[in-house]
Amino acid sequence: MKAVHYHGPRNLELLDIPKPKAAPGQVVVKIAYCGICGTDVHAYSMQGIFNWELVLGHEAVGYVEEVGEGVTCVKVGDRVAVGPPGDCGACYSCNTGNPNTCTNGFPNTLGIGPNTQGAYAEYVLSHYPQNELFKIPEGVTFEQAVLFDVLGVGFHAVRRSDMRVGDNIVVSGCGSIGFSVIQVAKLAGPNNLIVFDPLESKRKIAKELGADYAFDPANAYDVVKAKEILAQANGAQVCFEAAGHPSSIDTCINLCMPSGQIMLIGNDGRPYQLVTAALGHHQYDLKFSFTYTKEEITMLFNLIKSGKLDTAAYSLLKAPLDDAINKLEELATGKLEVARVLLMPNGNI
Ligand SMILES: [Zn+2]
Numbered sequence: 001m002k003a004v005h006y007h008g009p010r011n012l013e014l015l016d017i018p019k020p021k022a023a024p025g026q027v028v029v030k031i032a033y034c035g036i037c038g039t040d041v042h043a044y045s046m047q048g049i050f051n052w053e054l055v056l057g058h059e060a061v062g063y064v065e066e067v068g069e070g071v072t073c074v075k076v077g078d079r080v081a082v083g084p085p086g087d088c089g090a091c092y093s094c095n096t097g098n099p100n101t102c103t104n105g106f107p108n109t110l111g112i113g114p115n116t117q118g119a120y121a122e123y124v125l126s127h128y129p130q131n132e133l134f135k136i137p138e139g140v141t142f143e144q145a146v147l148f149d150v151l152g153v154g155f156h157a158v159r160r161s162d163m164r165v166g167d168n169i170v171v172s173g174c175g176s177i178g179f180s181v182i183q184v185a186k187l188a189g190p191n192n193l194i195v196f197d198p199l200e201s202k203r204k205i206a207k208e209l210g211a212d213y214a215f216d217p218a219n220a221y222d223v224v225k226a227k228e229i230l231a232q233a234n235g236a237q238v239c240f241e242a243a244g245h246p247s248s249i250d251t252c253i254n255l256c257m258p259s260g261q262i263m264l265i266g267n268d269g270r271p272y273q274l275v276t277a278a279l280g281h282h283q284y285d286l287k288f289s290f291t292y293t294k295e296e297i298t299m300l301f302n303l304i305k306s307g308k309l310d311t312a313a314y315s316l317l318k319a320p321l322d323d324a325i326n327k328l329e330e331l332a333t334g335k336l337e338v339a340r341v342l343l344m345p346n347g348n349i
């Protein structure tokens with residue numbers, strides 16, 4: 001079968017590798033779509049993301065093709081999502097309600113961990129189907145379900161934050177993750193939902209998704225206007241950083257109310273200088289959010305099914321697996337601007 005093997009930045013290869021076979025306890029999934037995640041684009045273009053060999057692809061959907069002896073959680077033909085962060089179910093994080101920070105499972109996650117075989121391939125082998133496969137409910141399409149990674153990150157961040165109904169909220173960065181944060185924060189009942197992005201096109205979509213105000217962070221007049229809206233409490237209760245850019249962290253700090261919370265979602269490799277005197281005087285609460293949990297995937301599918309989460313705002317571009325490397329290059333060089341490229345390793349299935 002065909003698979004896109006990662007050797008290092010700008011060093012990928014479309015290879016023919018053996019089709020996996022399900023041993024007892026394992027499941028083979030035939031891939032319908034695999035999304036090209038921002039993490040894949042970073043790994044393609046930058047050193048230091050994946051320092052190991054692997055087949056990329058950690059956000060995929062498909063049909064159960066083969067079920068190993070003893071597997072009861074899925075059956076042949078089931079529609080499933082594959083590849084949420086793996087967890088071992090046994091470590092301290094797993095046992096204390098934080099499986100997304102499992103130290104054993106994440107390195108084993110398909111398409112992320114060293115030498116794993118992800119879903120830039122016709123088939124994937126799930127070693128831990130109980131932890132890695134999620135049945136897609138009827139009424140949720142493959143095109144919607146494949147957004148679980150994009151939606152999950154924003155969903156988890158809002159649930160992990162201290163946001164309460166009636167709060168003023170800032171979201172800095174209107175990429176795919178920012179769109180998810182905007183939608184989920186809107187469901188949680190904010191007073192003013194103020195978003196920032198340098199691109200007019202993104203600000204327009206943000207407003208369609210429920211933002212009350214969409215501003216340009218580089219426009220001083222816009223920042224003043226946001227401060228005026230937030231003047232009563234001297235800032236927003238929670239500011240979500242979803243751009244992964246140092247200047248976006250500054251926007252959050254600038255607009256957070258004293259004793260408010262800054263939720264950092266966009267993990268970025270660049271150093272950021274924290275001036276503790278400036279932050280400490282305002283008693284800010286800095287918090288990080290990382291991926292999402294299995295329970296949250298189920299919740300997301302329910303919200304998509306009931307129409308409470310909108311997936312139409314995410315622009316999708318379908319492409320054959322043979323085109324994966326070209327698409328990574330186009331995404332890395334900014335020639336392509338879509339929420340997700342969906343690779344179709346088995347054509348239209
Ligand atoms: Zn991803």
Ligand SMILES: [Zn+2]
Pocket residue numbers: 087088089090091092093094099102103104105
């Ligand atoms: Zn664990």
